[in-house]
Amino acid sequence: MELEYDLLVVSAADAGDDDPLFQEGTAAFEAGDSAAQAAALKGHASAVVGYVSDRFSVSSRGAACRPTQVGDATIGEREGVPYANLLLDWTCPERVDEHVVRSGLFPDGEGYVKGTKTIVTYEIDGRSGSAALDAAKPSFSTAQAWYERFGEFFLLGAEHLLTGVDHILFLLALIAGSRRLREIVLAATSFTLAHSVTFMLAALGLVEVPGAIVEPVIALSIAVVAGWHLWGIWRRGEHAAELETAGRGHLSLDRAGWIRLGVVFCFGLVHGLGFAGALGIDEAWSWTLLWSLLVFNVGIEAVQLTIIAVVFPLLFVLRRRAPKAGLWATGAVSAAVSIMGLVWFVQRVSGS
Numbered sequence: 001m002e003l004e005y006d007l008l009v010v011s012a013a014d015a016g017d018d019d020p021l022f023q024e025g026t027a028a029f030e031a032g033d034s035a036a037q038a039a040a041l042k043g044h045a046s047a048v049v050g051y052v053s054d055r056f057s058v059s060s061r062g063a064a065c066r067p068t069q070v071g072d073a074t075i076g077e078r079e080g081v082p083y084a085n086l087l088l089d090w091t092c093p094e095r096v097d098e099h100v101v102r103s104g105l106f107p108d109g110e111g112y113v114k115g116t117k118t119i120v121t122y123e124i125d126g127r128s129g130s131a132a133l134d135a136a137k138p139s140f141s142t143a144q145a146w147y148e149r150f151g152e153f154f155l156l157g158a159e160h161l162l163t164g165v166d167h168i169l170f171l172l173a174l175i176a177g178s179r180r181l182r183e184i185v186l187a188a189t190s191f192t193l194a195h196s197v198t199f200m201l202a203a204l205g206l207v208e209v210p211g212a213i214v215e216p217v218i219a220l221s222i223a224v225v226a227g228w229h230l231w232g233i234w235r236r237g238e239h240a241a242e243l244e245t246a247g248r249g250h251l252s253l254d255r256a257g258w259i260r261l262g263v264v265f266c267f268g269l270v271h272g273l274g275f276a277g278a279l280g281i282d283e284a285w286s287w288t289l290l291w292s293l294l295v296f297n298v299g300i301e302a303v304q305l306t307i308i309a310v311v312f313p314l315l316f317v318l319r320r321r322a323p324k325a326g327l328w329a330t331g332a333v334s335a336a337v338s339i340m341g342l343v344w345f346v347q348r349v350s351g352s
Contacts, residue, residue, distance in 0.1 A: 005082040016047035041073040065090035102139035157299025176330040177229030194268025216348040221267035223341030
């Protein structure tokens with residue numbers, strides 16, 4: 001199990017009424033001392049393991065399996081944040097083909113975090129798969145059908161995009177700056193292909209880029225893509241929504257359209273790293289996890305295409321019936337998105 005260290009210390013100390021764990025663990029966290037962090041977990045193993053085993057369980061045929069800690073907890077790091085690695089061995093009353101896994105780790109009731117999701121990958125007695133658990137669906141059976149497992153990751157992907165304000169703003173910037181349906185379709189496709197590649201490579205542990213780099217670049221990408229349309233309005237005025245007659249080539253894109261497509265693709269590569277980092281998956285290669293990630297990505301794209309299908313036609317009609325109003329509307333959206341992206345960029349670079 002891989003658990004965020006400071007959250008584990010606070011929750012375990014609170015649940016076990018172990019104030020020394022809180023004092024030692026917090027001091028080690030603030031000092032950034034991984035050796036002291038591991039020592040704090042080792043010195044208070046009963047409270048730590050007790051908290052985890054009470055809230056993460058495995059059962060077979062209704063009978064609880066008994067967890068035993070194997071070795072001492074170690075400290076790892078993900079995007080600059082320390083994580084506690086615990087190895088637990090569950091012993092079940094009898095060997096069966098089906099197990100039920102339940103997680104109630106870090107519930108909302110503790111008041112420290114909200115909306116915790118636990119990603120589980122498993123390989124037990126010939127059955128393998130992955131599942132996403134939260135308060136609404138706290139358990140799963142290893143005998144679940146493949147479509148149930150994939151359905152969970154599809155919904156997780158859809159929810160992830162809907163709650164990711166920065167990615168939605170990036171998409172709105174793409175829509176506002178697209179002059180034709182062909183452009184937004186190509187831009188969305190380019191973005192999809194790019195972030196799909198880096199998302200899966202990062203989630204499968206094949207590529208690793210610090211969040212301190214990824215997050216500011218994502219914010220900057222929002223400002224750049226939105227600013228691109230503002231620059232077009234400043235340069236061409238009322239003709240900004242028209243294609244340039246010179247330099248038009250394949251797919252009916254002019255030179256500006258092709259450059260924009262390349263920029264979107266490059267930024268899409270960075271956004272994929274952001275998707276993987278937000279989801280918190282960093283596991284070794286496995287086909288089971290790969291298929292789950294693909295379905296997660298399909299969920300992202302379903303929401304993305306829905307937003308395009310709703311917003312772009314409205315914008316297209318406005319541009320046709322009232323060109324000036326359409327230009328002002330897209331300009332206002334782009335300006336607001338660009339300012340927000342710059343604010344986020346400054347905040348993420350400064351760490352505030």
